[in-house]
Amino acid sequence: MDKSAHLFLENQLCFPIYATSRLITRLYKPYLNEIGLTYPQYLVMMVLWQEDSIKVSAIGDQLLLNTNTITPLLKTMKQKGLLQKIKSTTDERVTVIELTKSGQDLKIKAAEIPQKMQYDSQIPSEELDQLRTGMWKMLKYLQE
Amino acid sequence: MDKSAHLFLENQLCFPIYATSRLITRLYKPYLNEIGLTYPQYLVMMVLWQEDSIKVSAIGDQLLLNTNTITPLLKTMKQKGLLQKIKSTTDERVTVIELTKSGQDLKIKAAEIPQKMQYDSQIPSEELDQLRTGMWKMLKYLQE
DNA sequence: CTTATTTTTGTCGTGCACGATATAAAGATA
């Protein structure tokens, strides 16, 4: 068997996942723009809506991100007034993240996004086709 | 039904795909480091190993990337001596990308990576567990 | 008690992604 056959894009699972991930971010972007969030910021908010007042590292554990990515994210989100950073009194190394009122309220608007997307016909059909193709390739591989 | 139930990470397909994509890039990194490529550069090379002497936009079509991402990628890859950029004579707008000898030769080393990864026990088991979890979540959703 | 190690968070530099925009060539239209 030719080893280099592995090197074609269609023969690998990695590329469809990489491409699909970017396509999903693109689909979310217009809806997240309306509520002033980027996709990674939206993920951080989902963690905080589920469990408020948690350590920086606890956010990273859920999102599989390191502090060198999360710290700058939290910095801009604090500037937007979504959250505040509080030094733990029991352990001075720990920073606890708490949502502000504004951050909590955003959950209501965010909750409408999945429904909006589902029934929104304004999503370019080309993008949806690419997403379907990517999903299909992933499914094909995962089922083998 | 509570609309906000959609906002938990586990209830969405988007997050597992996003996380899995980054995990895969992390798994490839040490092997790609050995041959001096980043993951996006590796994808560009796979396109070129499959079909040499193609337009910049043709690479973008396959990788679902725009020229504002690909152009800088090609610039650094040219500096590494992997490829060269040639202005088309028939259409002066078009830039054709051709692999150098060094770029073609890299295919042999790259072809060993999938096998290496498969039998390499040095991959941290924690990372593999996270990858399995992500894959499993995707599969669960795609099969519904 | 002092020193060494670990834990938690943060900083910095590099390399993508991508929206907005620019530039030049090719083609279309008046």
Added chain:
DNA sequence: TATCTTTATATCGTGCACGACAAAAATAAG
């Protein structure tokens, strides 16, 4: 022919990801 539109590529600014490293607090070891 002059001008308008389209196409292909490139530039610029912003925001992640992440490796390498740093700093400070907590804990462990001697």
